[in-house]
Amino acid sequence: MRSLSTDIRVWDFAVIGGGIVGLATAHAIRSRNPSATLVVLEKESDWARHQTGHNSGVIHSGIYYAPGSFKARFCRAGNRSMIDFCQNNGIEFEICGKVIVATREKELSQLDKLYERGVQNGLRVQRIEADELKEIEPHVNGLAAVRVSDAGIVDYKVVCQTLAKLLSESGCELRLNHKVTAVTQHAHQVELIANDAAVNARLVINCAGLHSDRVATLSGVDPNLKIVPFRGEYFELRAQRRHLVKHLIYPVPNPDFPFLGVHFTRMIGGHVEAGPNAVLAFAREGYRKTDVDFADLRETLGFSGFRTLSRRYWKEGMQEMWRSISKQAFVRSLQQLIPAITAADLEPAPAGIRAQALKADGSLVDDFHIISHERCLHVCNAPSPAATASLEIGKHIAGLVDTMAS
Numbered sequence: 001m002r003s004l005s006t007d008i009r010v011w012d013f014a015v016i017g018g019g020i021v022g023l024a025t026a027h028a029i030r031s032r033n034p035s036a037t038l039v040v041l042e043k044e045s046d047w048a049r050h051q052t053g054h055n056s057g058v059i060h061s062g063i064y065y066a067p068g069s070f071k072a073r074f075c076r077a078g079n080r081s082m083i084d085f086c087q088n089n090g091i092e093f094e095i096c097g098k099v100i101v102a103t104r105e106k107e108l109s110q111l112d113k114l115y116e117r118g119v120q121n122g123l124r125v126q127r128i129e130a131d132e133l134k135e136i137e138p139h140v141n142g143l144a145a146v147r148v149s150d151a152g153i154v155d156y157k158v159v160c161q162t163l164a165k166l167l168s169e170s171g172c173e174l175r176l177n178h179k180v181t182a183v184t185q186h187a188h189q190v191e192l193i194a195n196d197a198a199v200n201a202r203l204v205i206n207c208a209g210l211h212s213d214r215v216a217t218l219s220g221v222d223p224n225l226k227i228v229p230f231r232g233e234y235f236e237l238r239a240q241r242r243h244l245v246k247h248l249i250y251p252v253p254n255p256d257f258p259f260l261g262v263h264f265t266r267m268i269g270g271h272v273e274a275g276p277n278a279v280l281a282f283a284r285e286g287y288r289k290t291d292v293d294f295a296d297l298r299e300t301l302g303f304s305g306f307r308t309l310s311r312r313y314w315k316e317g318m319q320e321m322w323r324s325i326s327k328q329a330f331v332r333s334l335q336q337l338i339p340a341i342t343a344a345d346l347e348p349a350p351a352g353i354r355a356q357a358l359k360a361d362g363s364l365v366d367d368f369h370i371i372s373h374e375r376c377l378h379v380c381n382a383p384s385p386a387a388t389a390s391l392e393i394g395k396h397i398a399g400l401v402d403t404m405a406s
Helices: 020-032 070-089 105-120 130-136 156-169 209-218 239-244 294-301 304-312 314-325 327-335 386-405
Strands: 005-016 038-041 098-102 125-129 144-148 152-154 173-175 180-185 190-194 197-206 226-237 248-251 263-266 272-275 346-358 369-373 376-381
Touching: 005 020, 005 190, 020 038, 020 156, 020 197, 020 386, 038 197, 070 152, 070 156, 070 386, 098 105, 098 130, 105 125, 105 144, 125 130, 130 144, 152 156, 156 173, 156 386, 180 209, 197 209, 197 386, 209 226, 209 346, 209 376, 226 239, 226 294, 226 304, 239 272, 272 346, 294 304, 304 314, 304 346, 314 327, 327 346, 346 376, 369 386, 376 386
Parallel strands: 005 038, 005 197, 038 173, 098 248, 197 376
Antiparallel strands: 098 144, 125 144, 180 190, 190 197, 226 272, 226 346, 248 263, 263 272, 369 376
16 A cells, blocks of 8 residues: 655645646736745646647637627637737737638528627627628638637647746746545645645645546535536648638537537648537547547446437437548538538548536536635636636636635
């Protein structure tokens, strides 16, 4: 039996999770409390290994989100603060803009709603017709579109590396390869067990992403939700076909389905991704079709919320699964936007995992969901646009932490 080592220090703050939300939160706490002691615990050997590291790299504008929601507020402010952060730290980015394209008559009313939402959210948006769309995206098939000028691209892994560097330089302790396996709340501090070592902190912030609900449960709180992993599978355009895409190109989303549909994303390195679909992953970290964790899968299939969601969206789910199996079906979806795309133009690209939070009744937790419990604060849902909004989410959490500490 291994002996348990104990760090006799009591940290002021401990952040669990080294993705972009965790690092941005640590950065914001450090900025507000420059003399405090702070430790970041990450179970992997490097930063941004999961959702952040498999992110499409889009700096979102906030057009999809209900006015007044956390998503809308954080995304709009986060777009500006992320650009400022990149400029101040020499991180490459580009404001390339986005077009949301209606390819069928029945999509026009939803397109108009998106335009109005963009206006309500204070964005630079234009409603353009087919001839104007052809001028800026000559290969795109569309009846009309909404042009969103504020959307951009960046490499969020580089953002995380920069955040980690700034934290280290400011005196914070960063511990990779430290998986938290136990959380015990005491009267004046919280004890974390990570890699058979005890780490004590006055306040703990859980930003564990795919595992945030489990960490919350370890601390003794019922998060009233469960993380269900959905894999988003991508292809990449061959180099000689990248000219087909000038902006970020999105379809009009199905308002009855919680995913945006396959689209074209320019990346900061010059390549262009096409996708994703959205299929159930058989492991919380199941980036490949062959990845199966039977404990994760049993947990998902045994959850009433997932079964209810499956009954509600079984038709859409079957279409997503078919796109996963059939490259031709995937291509046909892409051809609705760019008819010239062929299967020969596409190469497989790495997949990502979306940590979708579900309630027991099958409803999606659509907005950011943060739980305060004794000396712990749990970020149990940070969906897209979390990467774009990460610096603003961090500031918000830092404010909550200050209130807890007072």
